Amino acid sequence: MNRPAALAALVSEAFEGLVRARRMTSLSVVLIAISIGLVGAFFLVAENLRSVVETVRDESTVTVFLKSSATEADRADLERLAQATRLVMKLRRVSPDEARARFSTWWKSLGPAARSLPGNPFPASIEMELEPAAVSSEALPPFLKLLAAHRAAEEVQFDVEWIRRLRGAVALARLTGLVLAALLTLGAAFTIANVVRLTILLHRDEIEILRLVGAPELLIRGPFLLGGLVQGFLGALLALALLWIVTRAVLAWVAATKNALLGVFAVRFLPGSTCLMLIAFGLVAGLLGGILAVRRRNLAG
Amino acid sequence: MNRPAALAALVSEAFEGLVRARRMTSLSVVLIAISIGLVGAFFLVAENLRSVVETVRDESTVTVFLKSSATEADRADLERLAQATRLVMKLRRVSPDEARARFSTWWKSLGPAARSLPGNPFPASIEMELEPAAVSSEALPPFLKLLAAHRAAEEVQFDVEWIRRLRGAVALARLTGLVLAALLTLGAAFTIANVVRLTILLHRDEIEILRLVGAPELLIRGPFLLGGLVQGFLGALLALALLWIVTRAVLAWVAATKNALLGVFAVRFLPGSTCLMLIAFGLVAGLLGGILAVRRRNLAG
Amino acid sequence: MIEFYRVAKEYQGRRVLKDVTFKAKKGEFLFLTGPSGAGKSTLLRLIFHAEKPSEGQIIVNGMNVSGMPASRVPALRRSMGIVFQDYKLLPRRTVLENVTYVQKFLGVPAAERRRKAYQTLRLVELHHRMAALPEELSGGEQQRVALARALVNDPVLLIADEPTGNLDHRLASEVMKLLQDVSVRGTTVLVATHDMDLIRAAGRRCVTLDRGRVVEGLVEAALPPQAQGKRGEPEP
Amino acid sequence: MIEFYRVAKEYQGRRVLKDVTFKAKKGEFLFLTGPSGAGKSTLLRLIFHAEKPSEGQIIVNGMNVSGMPASRVPALRRSMGIVFQDYKLLPRRTVLENVTYVQKFLGVPAAERRRKAYQTLRLVELHHRMAALPEELSGGEQQRVALARALVNDPVLLIADEPTGNLDHRLASEVMKLLQDVSVRGTTVLVATHDMDLIRAAGRRCVTLDRGRVVEGLVEAALPPQAQGKRGEPEP
Numbered sequence A, B: 001m002n003r004p005a006a007l008a009a010l011v012s013e014a015f016e017g018l019v020r021a022r023r024m025t026s027l028s029v030v031l032i033a034i035s036i037g038l039v040g041a042f043f044l045v046a047e048n049l050r051s052v053v054e055t056v057r058d059e060s061t062v063t064v065f066l067k068s069s070a071t072e073a074d075r076a077d078l079e080r081l082a083q084a085t086r087l088v089m090k091l092r093r094v095s096p097d098e099a100r101a102r103f104s105t106w107w108k109s110l111g112p113a114a115r116s117l118p119g120n121p122f123p124a125s126i127e128m129e130l131e132p133a134a135v136s137s138e139a140l141p142p143f144l145k146l147l148a149a150h151r152a153a154e155e156v157q158f159d160v161e162w163i164r165r166l167r168g169a170v171a172l173a174r175l176t177g178l179v180l181a182a183l184l185t186l187g188a189a190f191t192i193a194n195v196v197r198l199t200i201l202l203h204r205d206e207i208e209i210l211r212l213v214g215a216p217e218l219l220i221r222g223p224f225l226l227g228g229l230v231q232g233f234l235g236a237l238l239a240l241a242l243l244w245i246v247t248r249a250v251l252a253w254v255a256a257t258k259n260a261l262l263g264v265f266a267v268r269f270l271p272g273s274t275c276l277m278l279i280a281f282g283l284v285a286g287l288l289g290g291i292l293a294v295r296r297r298n299l300a301g
Numbered sequence C, D: 001m002i003e004f005y006r007v008a009k010e011y012q013g014r015r016v017l018k019d020v021t022f023k024a025k026k027g028e029f030l031f032l033t034g035p036s037g038a039g040k041s042t043l044l045r046l047i048f049h050a051e052k053p054s055e056g057q058i059i060v061n062g063m064n065v066s067g068m069p070a071s072r073v074p075a076l077r078r079s080m081g082i083v084f085q086d087y088k089l090l091p092r093r094t095v096l097e098n099v100t101y102v103q104k105f106l107g108v109p110a111a112e113r114r115r116k117a118y119q120t121l122r123l124v125e126l127h128h129r130m131a132a133l134p135e136e137l138s139g140g141e142q143q144r145v146a147l148a149r150a151l152v153n154d155p156v157l158l159i160a161d162e163p164t165g166n167l168d169h170r171l172a173s174e175v176m177k178l179l180q181d182v183s184v185r186g187t188t189v190l191v192a193t194h195d196m197d198l199i200r201a202a203g204r205r206c207v208t209l210d211r212g213r214v215v216e217g218l219v220e221a222a223l224p225p226q227a228q229g230k231r232g233e234p235e236p
């Protein structure tokens, strides 16, 4: 037995089989692409919503609006208070001018008007960006109370309910996301295994004949295993291509739409590592599907 | 030809076929269930995130913090100003006591402490809930400017950037959701059609024989059509059952977890109408799949 | 009943039937013979519209088969009984179901189907295997099931492609007797075979094909073997 | 070479082979005959381990087939050439691929496979149809492809189940001549058939089965037909 030639024959057989059963092959590639594509779509959405999640984290900021009577010593005192706790990550003073400038940036058309206001209606403030853990920390309420009681503080703004809700939403979305991702992954593996199994069922007559004429098991199963692998690979590539096209389309839509609100999102494609992961997933699923499908029990038909 | 008997034979044939090919049937039912389940999962997530979306709408509120010197006339003046525009949906006065009470509800453990504070650090305010369209309206900036310039206003709070971002996030999520739902629906229909087609491919030898012995086309195709319908129906039922179990599981997890942040979500199952829609989807997809699959061209093998 | 007029059949440029003309009257029993690959099966397949002729006219039962719309083909085939050379039994159905499958959908009640199938299977000595699947039958048994299926519905035309190829002598003669009985009752019977002994024993008209051509339109029985043995089969 | 010792085979309680004992020596040419359903194919299937015997011992080529592990079955089958009663050709492969499929995976180069296939197909007069698919062949042509596949690899044992059932007389005798040549070159040949003429013409040993039992262990050729015609086939 000439091993390299036999191997070459096996590989060529697998490819010929895929080409001969063009329709079946494209069908299973598309089914696999759908499965992997859904997993990919999930990651894509997650990737693009990450900025929102990060925004939510950014927003856990306590703003202390200062009385106009507040002195430099008052400010330093407030800052010392903040730094004494482990809750605050970053401190930033916002002067009334800065507040007005910020307002102008947000409302560009209003900028000149804001600058020409008699006096400055915006109070000075200190923004205290909290540590991520701070929101649910037990030390936060006393700290807020301390700030509110400070003589220089006009108003302490920390919309807890709002943040609680958002955090809940994000946690729920994460949870559903995880469940969904797990389901999708299982579904994709299941689909691929079954597509390979169906291919085998479709060829059960051939398999019976090959067995009867003494074809080695490796030769009978090999092409299906290889075929599963190739289909998994092609499916993953197709899925990535489809996702890329969808991403482009969304981007084009976002760019074309006059809705400025969407402009804040830089629609991103999946990072390279995720793409590789999806391809690996296709390969592994194809191989596993093939292995599952060609167990002797299944081949016996 | 005895028509009722023939019809009964057709139906019984379809069911016998499904039972005889148990493995194939359960396989395609599961594949269909996965397809429909994904669509359903999407709706389920959408259903449960709707409250968040509604929250975002709630939050387009302008809060005018009042100077302690503000008189009743000032308040009425501000309210008049607000009502003169078409931007404001609802007005609400928040007294310092109310603000403190609200704070206490949010931070239950802090309630007594807040009440025992010397004096009341919370300023009075007027909350102006905006019309949904107001956020992107051109009339909003001048209105905000007007409010800020009012003699009784200490501070006008309307975190535009924040709202812009959230609105963008919601819009993007909606868009991705729509694209995803469309893809999922297409994917489900495609899967079902192809599962039925594969069933037919698996029976191509029988179909050829039936043709040769003069079986009427209706008899050849009927069982596959009916089979597609039944598989679609069973798949939809299975999908709903799976989704229900997942919902229960998430609910149990939320209840068991100590994370109070998740408590704000009442995890809901799909409304009855959506369930019916999914079942109808399964039926239609099964039937369409069957029709597509049994076109003469496909049956010719 | 069956009329071929200058029929030709081509597959990808290969002519497997050329200028075939013959007639079979109602109730006639006609043999079709010729060496392997002569075109016997192809000729039969033209009759039940499994293939379309490349040239010529085919009239079956007064209908022009060559130009028949697809929608009328099933009824045409149901009016015939066909024994295929490779049997074409439904693989995952019992013998009973194989024999009466089409009747079921024409609304024939189960009891009647069973009775009819039993009677017909008795004729081919397989009534005790009604519940068996084809793969549980021997080659000859499968062939007899195929014959029973063709006979069960009292067809006006019976087409049998090599119906005794896997049967021993005794069964083969039984089957031929059966076919002759059927033809006596008015059914036109057309049997393709290369078993010259059968043809001789039956003593019926015979059309001989060779490489797609009719070389002998009419061979009466009991002629000396040489009359058909153009290609010189070694005689026992 | 082949030895059956008190072999029995049962399917769901039906005994289709009972107490079968016989021997075939290396290079011998042995016929197996008997009426339809006698158990010929079942006996052959036991030899290449497509079925396991319910009782008894089967020795093939010095190996005990009855207790053979599944992993050694493919090699056993590759050492034989098998012609199946229903041919078992790969449906979507050309004649060439059908004949040399297994060799391809044993690393035999394409040119050599082609040459060998051509030579073998010439013997059955099908060398001009190497590119055809089985469905494009007549029944007899398919049967000859099956024979070519069995012969192509110079097997030590050739098993042929009804190899001439769809062949005309001339081809049938050619095939028998071919099988005898093969046996002369040292291959053991075992042919199941109910064509008594063939057996008589070949003049070889013959095992006759009836309802699963060996009723005649040894029938020499050229005996008067009555000697085998126990069940009374009508003679021409």
Ligand SMILES: Nc1ncnc2c1ncn2[C@@H]1O[C@H](COP(=O)(O)OP(=O)(O)OP(=O)(O)O)[C@@H](O)[C@H]1O
Binding pocket: C011, C012, C014, C016, C034, C035, C036, C037, C038, C039, C040, C041, C042, C043, C085, C194, D135, D136, D137, D138, D139, D140, D141, D166
């Ligand atoms: N679909 C096809 N494509 C190409 N050639 C075909 C096709 N069907 C049949 N042929 C060829 O036509 C010729 C006649 O075939 P046919 O089956 O009619 O022969 P036959 O007389 O029935 O032979 P046998 O006795 O072996 O069954 C054969 O050479 C065969 O190879």
Ligand SMILES: Nc1ncnc2c1ncn2[C@@H]1O[C@H](COP(=O)(O)OP(=O)(O)OP(=O)(O)O)[C@@H](O)[C@H]1O
Binding pocket: C135, C136, C137, C138, C139, C140, C141, C166, D011, D012, D014, D016, D034, D035, D036, D037, D038, D039, D040, D041, D042, D043, D085, D194
């Ligand atoms: N898988 C099976 N299950 C049940 N019965 C079977 C099975 N295979 C064969 N038989 C029965 O065993 C008997 C012998 O079958 P076998 O195929 O060996 O006959 P044979 O001698 O080859 O007949 P033929 O000449 O018709 O091919 C038959 O009655 C057949 O129905």
Ligand SMILES: [Mg+2]
Binding pocket: C040, C041, C042, C085, C161, D138, D139, D140
């Ligand atoms: Mg033929």
Ligand SMILES: [Mg+2]
Binding pocket: C138, C139, C140, D040, D041, D042, D085, D161
């Ligand atoms: Mg047999």
